[in-house]
Amino acid sequence: MENHGREAMARASISFACYTSPMPTYYRPTMSVLGPSMLPTLSITGDVVLVERLSHRLGKLGSGDLVRVRSPLDPNKTLTKRVVAMEGDKVPKGHVWIQGDNLYVSRDSRHFGPLPYGLIEGKVFMGVSNAKSIVSGFVHRMS
Amino acid sequence: MFFLIELYAFLKLVNPSWFHFSLTFVFIGNVEMGTPSVLWNIAKKCFTVGVITLTVSDLFASIVQVRGTSMCPTFNPKTNSLLDSLSEDRVLVEKLCLRNYKLAHGDVVVFSSPNNHKEKHVKRIVGLPGDWVRTIYDVVHVPEGHCWVEGDNSASSLDSRSFGPVPLGLVKGRITHILWPPHRVGSVDRKSPQNRVCAS
Numbered sequence: 525m526e527n528h529g530r531e532a533m534a535r536a537s538i539s540f541a542c543y544t545s546p547m548p549t550y551y552r553p554t555m556s557v558l559g560p561s562m563l564p565t566l567s568i569t570g571d572v573v574l575v576e577r578l579s580h581r582l583g584k585l586g587s588g589d590l591v592r593v594r595s596p597l598d599p600n601k602t603l604t605k606r607v608v609a610m611e612g613d614k615v616p617k618g619h620v621w622i623q624g625d626n627l628y629v630s631r632d633s634r635h636f637g638p639l640p641y642g643l644i645e646g647k648v649f650m651g652v653s654n655a656k657s658i659v660s661g662f663v664h665r666m667s
Numbered sequence: 668m669f670f671l672i673e674l675y676a677f678l679k680l681v682n683p684s685w686f687h688f689s690l691t692f693v694f695i696g697n698v699e700m701g702t703p704s705v706l707w708n709i710a711k712k713c714f715t716v717g718v719i720t721l722t723v724s725d726l727f728a729s730i731v732q733v734r735g736t737s738m739c740p741t742f743n744p745k746t747n748s749l750l751d752s753l754s755e756d757r758v759l760v761e762k763l764c765l766r767n768y769k770l771a772h773g774d775v776v777v778f779s780s781p782n783n784h785k786e787k788h789v790k791r792i793v794g795l796p797g798d799w800v801r802t803i804y805d806v807v808h809v810p811e812g813h814c815w816v817e818g819d820n821s822a823s824s825l826d827s828r829s830f831g832p833v834p835l836g837l838v839k840g841r842i843t844h845i846l847w848p849p850h851r852v853g854s855v856d857r858k859s860p861q862n863r864v865c866a867s
Binding site: 594595596597598599600616617618619640641642643 | 767768779780781782783784810811812813834835836837838
């Protein structure tokens, strides 16, 4: 009936708006990654990674996690790096120390210092490599 | 029912003020309870309203309560020791400025504290990336991607003079208008301090 049609349209348009909105802080699960700073974990020419955006709000982030962060040098860019150390002796309160896996070409906390926790946007939990196979458990915790 | 409880927990974690606002609307419109189909309708409406308010408050504007006296006289000018909840200023925070982080000198912004991501502070932008800001003892260079914020009431304000420049990624919105109390409703103007900043 007419009411159902309208409801369906409303639902579709809401989910479309949520998915394509430019500030998807809670609910956009996929992102593409570029650059050599995370070799060999993530490839140069763009892997698609699945990012979940709830753990960092609940405090369930630890060292060894791959995270998506907003760059402190340019707020319009996001970086994908690994959390190497949480707050403690060497890292001030409210900050984390992030590093890329490819230390030679990665610009990370060794350049701009500890990163405020508020800049973390999500945790990467799965990656899809550009090769034809889908690799799950691609991202493993390093202790 | 479990779905409602999960939704409640999620919305409360994420955005408590808007959650209460949206839920009261939904429950006022659904007085009769009882049969499962009515409960399901309520659940659907709750979810839709929740998603809509979350999207609106993230992308466009939200209303925030300002606590403390670090922005006297712009916000909370009356410094009574019992600043109860009703007398604190409510302001409109717009989020459209976050698309390209186009902020200007003198904008009042809401940002997450660099030392504790759960706290949010309200201060005025004094320096933008590349500027040189004069503090009491020396001249500070604001690095790329950061801003220098200070409260209007320098005597009782914890700002960049204590925790340094704030990354622009921590800015969550810009305050444009005061919405409460009624006799001070109006727009919040940009005010640049004189002779303290050498813009690049």
